[in-house]
Amino acid sequence: MVKQEVYIRADGSSDIGLGHIVRCISLANMLKDDFSIHFFSLKIPDSLKNEIIQNEWDFTVIEKELDYMNELTGNEIVVLDGYQFDSDYQKLIKNKGCKLVCIDDFHDQHFYADLVINHAPGVIKDDYEGESYTKYLLGPDYALLRPxxxxxxxxxxxxxxxxxxxxxxxxxxxxxxxxxxxxxxxxxxxxxxxxxxxxxxxxxxxxxxxxxxxxxxxxxxxxxxxxxxxxxxxxxxxxxxxxxxxxxxxxxxxxxxxxxxxxxxxxxxxxxxxxxxxxxxxxxxxxxxxxxxxxxxxxxxxxxxxxxxxxxxIDGLSMNRIQEEFKDLTSVCV
The missing domain is CATH 3.40.50.2000 (Glycogen Phosphorylase B;)
Structure with a gap:
C-alpha cells in the first residue's frame, strides 16, 4: 500500500533558530509509520539535515520558494512551519489542491489551512481567524514532542x-x-x-x-x-x-x-x-x-x-491525537 505523502517545509539557522525544524522532526516521528515524509528547506544546519536523512526521510534543499511549489501535485499533505508562510502563501498551497497543516505560534493572520497546530497552553479557537473548514489543534494535548x-x-x-x-x-x-x-x-x-x-x-x-x-x-x-x-x-x-x-x-x-x-x-x-x-x-x-x-x-x-x-x-498522548487528525486528512485526500 502506497503511503500518503507529507511534504514538510521549514528552515533553521543561527539567525532564526532551529525550533521550527526540530518540532517538524518531532511531527515526522509521530507520522512516520503511516505516512511518507519529505522535508524541504532553504536553510538547515548539517546536523539536522543528517538527522532527517538518518531517519530515511526524503530531503530536498531548495533555492527559492517556487522550487517547492513546483514539487506539489495537489495530492500531498503540506506542513508549513515558519513566520514567512503568510495567508497569501497558504492560498497558493490550497489552490494546488493540497491539504494544508500550519504549525503556528502567533495567531496573527487569517488561516487557510485545514489544520492549525499551536501547542501553547491557554490558546483557544477564538484567538484565531480562519476558514470555515479550518480545524484547530490547540494546547499541550497536541504537544510536538520527540519520541x-x-x-x-x-x-x-x-x-x-x-x-x-x-x-x-x-x-x-x-x-x-x-x-x-x-x-x-x-x-x-x-x-x-x-x-x-x-x-x-x-x-x-x-x-x-x-x-x-x-x-x-x-x-x-x-x-x-x-x-x-x-x-x-x-x-x-x-x-x-x-x-x-x-x-x-x-x-x-x-x-x-x-x-x-x-x-x-x-x-x-x-x-x-x-x-x-x-x-x-x-x-x-x-x-x-x-x-x-x-x-x-x-x-x-x-x-x-x-x-x-x-x-x-502533558499526558503523553499527543502523538495518538495528531495521528488521527492526519489520518482524517488522508481519507479526504483519497
Whole structure:
C-alpha cells in the first residue's frame, strides 16, 4: 500500500533558530509509520539535515520558494512551519489542491489551512481567524514532542531530594548567550551544573570566561546531545533552567521542576500558558533581578506542587491525537 505523502517545509539557522525544524522532526516521528515524509528547506544546519536523512526521510534543499511549489501535485499533505508562510502563501498551497497543516505560534493572520497546530497552553479557537473548514489543534494535548518524551510515566519517579544538580539549555543557537549569563548569576552553592549547547552556539569565548570565574561550581559542558541523551540528563537533574520554547515541553514531560521565562516574542505564549498552569518557576524575561528572585523562592513545597501540575499539563498522548487528525486528512485526500 502506497503511503500518503507529507511534504514538510521549514528552515533553521543561527539567525532564526532551529525550533521550527526540530518540532517538524518531532511531527515526522509521530507520522512516520503511516505516512511518507519529505522535508524541504532553504536553510538547515548539517546536523539536522543528517538527522532527517538518518531517519530515511526524503530531503530536498531548495533555492527559492517556487522550487517547492513546483514539487506539489495537489495530492500531498503540506506542513508549513515558519513566520514567512503568510495567508497569501497558504492560498497558493490550497489552490494546488493540497491539504494544508500550519504549525503556528502567533495567531496573527487569517488561516487557510485545514489544520492549525499551536501547542501553547491557554490558546483557544477564538484567538484565531480562519476558514470555515479550518480545524484547530490547540494546547499541550497536541504537544510536538520527540519520541523520547512522549511517555510521561517517569514523572512519577522524579521525587524531591533537594537541589544539587542543575540542567541548563537555551536551544540550538542561544542568540543572546543567556547560557553564560545564567551561569554567572547562579548562587554559590557548590552545584553540579550540566550545560547543553546547541549546534549553532557561537559564544564559546564568553562562556569559557564565565567557567573560569565560577570555580565554586562544578560545570560540565555537553554539545549537541541527542534526545535520548538529553532525557538521561534530565533524569539526573533536580532543577532545569530553560526558555519557554520546545525544550520546556520536554522538561515538563519529564516531570522536572524548571525555572523558565521568555527572551523572544514567539516564546511568550508558551511562557504565559505554563505559568498560568503552575508548571514553572517564573523568571519573566531572564533579567538578573528576576532570575535571582525566582531562585530565592524555591522550596520543597513549591517543587512538589510544580511536579503535580506538570503531570496534569502533558499526558503523553499527543502523538495518538495528531495521528488521527492526519489520518482524517488522508481519507479526504483519497
Amino acid at each position: 523520547e518524551f512522549l511517555d510521561n510515566k517517569s514523572q512519577e519517579i522524579n521525587t524531591s531530594k533537594g537541589i544539587k544538580n542543575l540542567f541548563i539549555c537555551f536551544g540550538g543557537s542561544d542568540s543572546r548567550n543567556l547560557t553564560a549569563k545564567i551561569l554567572s548569576w547562579i548562587p554559590p552553592k557548590n552545584y553540579l551544573v550540566t550545560v547543553v549547547l546547541g549546534n549553532a552556539y557561537s559564544h564559546q569565548d564568553a562562556l569559557n570566561n564565565v567557567i573560569e570565574e565560577r570555580q565554586d561550581l562544578e560545570i560540565v559542558i555537553k554539545n549537541s546531545l541527542s534526545a535520548e541523551e538529553i532525557r538521561k540528563e534530565l533524569e539526573q537533574a533536580d532543577l532545569a533552567i530553560v526558555p519557554a520554547s520546545g525544550i520546556l515541553f520536554e522538561i515538563i514531560s519529564a516531570g522536572l521542576p524548571v525555572v523558565s521565562g521568555y527572551y523572544v516574542d514567539n516564546q511568550q505564549g508558551i511562557y504565559k500558558g505554563f505559568k498560568k498552569l503552575g508548571c514553572i518557576i517564573d523568571t519573566i524575561s531572564f533579567e538578573r533581578k528576576h532570575f535571582s528572585e525566582a531562585i530565592s523562592i524555591i522550596d520543597e513545597d513549591k517543587l512538589t506542587i510544580i511536579r503535580r501540575n506538570q503531570m496534569q499539563a
